[in-house]
Amino acid sequence: MNKVSVIIVAAGEGKRFGSSKQFALLKEKSVLDWCLEKFEGHEEITEIILVLDDETLKDKFIKRYRKIAAVTKGGKRRQDSVSLGFDLIDPKKTEIVLIHDGVRPMVGEDLIKKVIETARKKGTAVPVIPVEDTIKLVYKQRVIRTEDRASLFRVQTPQGFYYSILKIALDKARDDNFYGTDESSLVERIGEGVFIVPGDRKNIKITTPEDLRVAEAYFED
Numbered sequence: 001m002n003k004v005s006v007i008i009v010a011a012g013e014g015k016r017f018g019s020s021k022q023f024a025l026l027k028e029k030s031v032l033d034w035c036l037e038k039f040e041g042h043e044e045i046t047e048i049i050l051v052l053d054d055e056t057l058k059d060k061f062i063k064r065y066r067k068i069a070a071v072t073k074g075g076k077r078r079q080d081s082v083s084l085g086f087d088l089i090d091p092k093k094t095e096i097v098l099i100h101d102g103v104r105p106m107v108g109e110d111l112i113k114k115v116i117e118t119a120r121k122k123g124t125a126v127p128v129i130p131v132e133d134t135i136k137l138v139y140k141q142r143v144i145r146t147e148d149r150a151s152l153f154r155v156q157t158p159q160g161f162y163y164s165i166l167k168i169a170l171d172k173a174r175d176d177n178f179y180g181t182d183e184s185s186l187v188e189r190i191g192e193g194v195f196i197v198p199g200d201r202k203n204i205k206i207t208t209p210e211d212l213r214v215a216e217a218y219f220e221d
Contacts, residue, residue, distance in 0.1 A: 003046040003094045004116055006039050006158065007085035008032075010102025011053045011074025020054075021206050022102045027219050031206055033064075034105030040065045042112050046094075049085040051102075079179050079186075083170050089163065096120060097166050099183050100158040103206040106218060112158060114197045119160030124192060126160075126184045127199035128153035156199040159183050165192055 010022040010032050022032040029037075039045045047069040050061060058071045070088040074081035082099055089097060096119050100107065111127055118125035131152040137144040159182065161169075169186040173179070180186045184194045202218050204211055 003090075004044050004096045004098065005047050005049060005069075005089045005094045006045055006098040006100055007049045007051065007082055007089075008035055008039065008100050008102045009051045009074070009078060009081050009085070010035075011051045011078075011081045021212075024206065024212055026105055026206075026212060026215055031105045031212075031215075032102050035100065035102050035107065036061065036065050036068075038105075038107050038109065038112070039100070040067050042109055044113065044116050045098075047089075049088050051081045051085045077179060079170075079173065079183075082183060083174065086166065086170060091163055091167070094163045096160055097163050098158040098160045101205055104157055104203055105206065106200070106202045106204060106215060107158065108200055108203065111197075111200050111203060115158050115160040118195055118197050119162065122193070122195045123162045123165055124160070124184070124187055124194045126182075126194055126196050127156040127158070127203070128196045129156065129199040129201060130154075153196065154199075155182060155184065156203050156205075157182075161187060165190075 023030045026034060039048055045067060048067045050068055050071045051074050052071055053074050062068050072084045072088060075084055096116060115125045115127060131149045131154060135147040135149050135152055137147055165187060169190050172190050173186045187194055204214060206212055
């Protein structure tokens with residue numbers, strides 16, 4: 001009952017990127033391969049559930065990464081994809097579930113470890129980065145007010161939760177036909193506290209060709 005399962009969501013179409021960004025090459029490997037390698041090599045990760053639309057690649061990834069326990073197609077939305085992956089996890093064996101974007105190839109071992117440790121202690125863990133720019137609330141092209149950036153953070157993945165907490169959150173969202181922008185927003189809805197850990201500025205999400213160039217620059221450092 002102490003397994004750590006990670007759901008890697010790699011079923012996006014990449015409309016802003018212009019192609020499937022998870023398969024874009026980054027230093028001679030796909031963005032998704034970089035993600036899978038990080039979790040495959042982490043000693044605390046027991047299994048990987050891969051959410052992947054392209055079924056022709058299923059066998060390739062299973063052969064390459066021994067920790068992949070299951071591969072499933074994605075749903076209409078990201079949250080549906082997470083639910084499909086979550087349904088493949090054995091609740092009798094898994095304590096902690098991580099969810100990671102398959103387009104965050106720069107995730108580090110230390111960040112994964114921090115998320116797992118905090119999730120074990122507190123039930124939830126979300127990596128965040130402080131907002132540095134001034135943030136304005138705007139309505140119909142008019143500034144309503146300036147927000148206090150000291151209390152604003154950008155959220156990253158992996159996000160970690162007790163299996164039991166995430167199940168309640170996903171079931172509640174499904175019953176209410178509610179879609180959040182991430183899993184922590186679903187957990188907030190059921191009244192659970194969501195605890196933060198320091199994120200990593202290099203742990204960027206690849207959504208545009210420019211993001212890919214930034215990731216390449218990080219590899220040069």
